[in-house]
Amino acid sequence: MLDLSDYGNSDFFQILKRRHPELLATLDSSDATSSVNGAASSFHPYEGTTVLAVVYDTGVVMAGDRQATEGFQVGERRIQKIYPVDRHSAIAVAGAAGPCIEMAKLFQVEVEFYEKTEGISLSLEGQANFLAHLVRSNLGLAMQGLIVLPLFAGYDLKRQRGRIFKYDAVGGRYEEDDYYAIGSGGKDARTTLKKRYTPEMTRQDALEIVAEALWDAADEDIATGGPDLVRKIFPTLYTVNEEGVTEVTEATVEELYRNLISRL
Amino acid sequence: MSTPYYVSPEQIRQDKEDFVRRGIAQAKEVVVLEYRDGLLMVAENPRKTTFKISEIYDRIALAAAGRIAEYEILRVAGIRESEIKGFRYYREDVTAKWLTNLYSQHMGAVAQAWDAKPLEIELLVCEVGTTDAPVNSELRNNQIYHIAFDGIYSEEEKYAVIGGRATAITEILQQRYTDGLEMSAALQLITETFRTIETDAADNYEITPQTIEVACLEQTAERRKFRRLSTDEIMTLLDL
Numbered sequence: 001m002l003d004l005s006d007y008g009n010s011d012f013f014q015i016l017k018r019r020h021p022e023l024l025a026t027l028d029s030s031d032a033t034s035s036v037n038g039a040a041s042s043f044h045p046y047e048g049t050t051v052l053a054v055v056y057d058t059g060v061v062m063a064g065d066r067q068a069t070e071g072f073q074v075g076e077r078r079i080q081k082i083y084p085v086d087r088h089s090a091i092a093v094a095g096a097a098g099p100c101i102e103m104a105k106l107f108q109v110e111v112e113f114y115e116k117t118e119g120i121s122l123s124l125e126g127q128a129n130f131l132a133h134l135v136r137s138n139l140g141l142a143m144q145g146l147i148v149l150p151l152f153a154g155y156d157l158k159r160q161r162g163r164i165f166k167y168d169a170v171g172g173r174y175e176e177d178d179y180y181a182i183g184s185g186g187k188d189a190r191t192t193l194k195k196r197y198t199p200e201m202t203r204q205d206a207l208e209i210v211a212e213a214l215w216d217a218a219d220e221d222i223a224t225g226g227p228d229l230v231r232k233i234f235p236t237l238y239t240v241n242e243e244g245v246t247e248v249t250e251a252t253v254e255e256l257y258r259n260l261i262s263r264l
Numbered sequence: 265m266s267t268p269y270y271v272s273p274e275q276i277r278q279d280k281e282d283f284v285r286r287g288i289a290q291a292k293e294v295v296v297l298e299y300r301d302g303l304l305m306v307a308e309n310p311r312k313t314t315f316k317i318s319e320i321y322d323r324i325a326l327a328a329a330g331r332i333a334e335y336e337i338l339r340v341a342g343i344r345e346s347e348i349k350g351f352r353y354y355r356e357d358v359t360a361k362w363l364t365n366l367y368s369q370h371m372g373a374v375a376q377a378w379d380a381k382p383l384e385i386e387l388l389v390c391e392v393g394t395t396d397a398p399v400n401s402e403l404r405n406n407q408i409y410h411i412a413f414d415g416i417y418s419e420e421e422k423y424a425v426i427g428g429r430a431t432a433i434t435e436i437l438q439q440r441y442t443d444g445l446e447m448s449a450a451l452q453l454i455t456e457t458f459r460t461i462e463t464d465a466a467d468n469y470e471i472t473p474q475t476i477e478v479a480c481l482e483q484t485a486e487r488r489k490f491r492r493l494s495t496d497e498i499m500t501l502l503d504l
Contacts, residue, residue, distance in 0.1 A: 001369060002367065003344075007341070016351070116343050
């Protein structure tokens with residue numbers, strides 16, 4: 001039967017928590033944590049590795065490699081770590097892949113639900129704050145090692161610029177003005193970005209340094225996947241600007257990497 | 265002690281139907297019409313932010329005639345139930361047929377309750393097919409469901425109309441509708457039909473890009489197929 005009781009509540013997460021807590025099992029730690037403890041060292045859920053974001057003159061680029069590890073094995077070669085959220089924002093995730101993907105999905109639904117019920121988009125800052133709330137609700141699992149760390153970026157229509165938000169495991173939310181990278185190869189990617197980033201760079205410049213940063217991360221960090229020229233698997237790149245969220249075509253990404261390799 | 269009185273079920277039903285009919289008779293119309301690339305929805309509505317047509321889910325839209333407040337709570341409930349179902353299973357599993365049943369059961373229950381006023385609304389639940397599916401896949405089909413105040417619903421083909429003068433508009437569309445119209449031709453057909461109806465009316469409602477609400481479900485769009493058309497877009501389509 002149609003339940004009309006939640007009229008006026010635009011928070012999908014809260015509605016699910018009250019009405020369908022079983023759908024949020026990964027975010028309710030009681031059952032999961034005991035089994036994580038029991039399984040101890042043989043327990044290796046998939047882990048997503050390196051994702052990053054770079055602000056350019058009229059927007060922001062987000063990118064991620066395609067590998068998920070399972071302990072010291074390759075778990076998945078084509079995983080997606082970047083998810084469009086609304087027309088002007090996207091989320092990248094690093095950490096335990098299952099809860100990561102679940103959080104990205106829930107976050108996307110949350111923002112869209114708000115937009116449809118209220119008839120107006122949730123502001124970029126409002127989205128960033130809500131995400132902090134989701135990360136904090138995962139604290140129980142995070143304490144057991146199943147950390148979910150998002151990187152959130154978007155184009156702020158009111159301020160007319162790209163913005164990046166990073167998080168810590170307890171739901172702290174911090175804004176970065178220029179670039180950031182997280183995940184196992186995040187530090188290596190940041191080193192490249194630090195050397196190559198210039199303010200007011202163009203979209204093309206940003207795409208080039210993003211490709212290079214992921215290359216360096218894959219070079220230094222065993223968990224990060226590089227471009228796979230044999231299987232034709234390339235990192236995913238998205239741009240977000242005033243026109244919206246656009247995935248950079250695979251052909252363009254391949255070209256970026258062929259140019260990069262020819263310069264090495 | 266007061267004596268319980270007897271009223272026949274037929275009488276109760278007739279009274280409720282008369283009551284709703286008087287309300288709906290004054291409601292401005294909404295038309296949904298199949299055009300080449302999907303479903304076009306047009307309402308007589310001069311307001312800028314209070315809509316009669318709205319997005320429910322990826323391929324589903326809802327249109328209503330009658331009391332806005334009664335429609336609004338059903339609109340939000342539809343979005344909520346759809347998102348929950350899509351989150352639990354898969355986005356494709358949310359269908360207009362399922363949503364229509366939800367609305368139908370609710371409206372039927374309210375209409376039959378002895379202590380409640382029936383809802384003074386009629387709904388159109390519309391679902392558009394996607395071009396991103398094999399030619400004979402059911403994912404390609406467009407569906408239109410018309411739900412009356414008492415929850416009785418019917419499946420409509422090509423076009424459907426709700427509102428006070430729905431019958432008159434349907435009669436005009438029966439004569440003028442053809443398959444495979446471009447969006448601009450479809451919009452012109454609907455606005456012409458509205459004009460024909462309004463010239464016979466007393467209240468002098470003028471049909472202009474500012475006094476109609478237009479939205480579409482486009483088969484070729486990405487995941488979210490619903491799109492509201494701006495006044496500028498409407499003017500372009502109407503060649504003004």
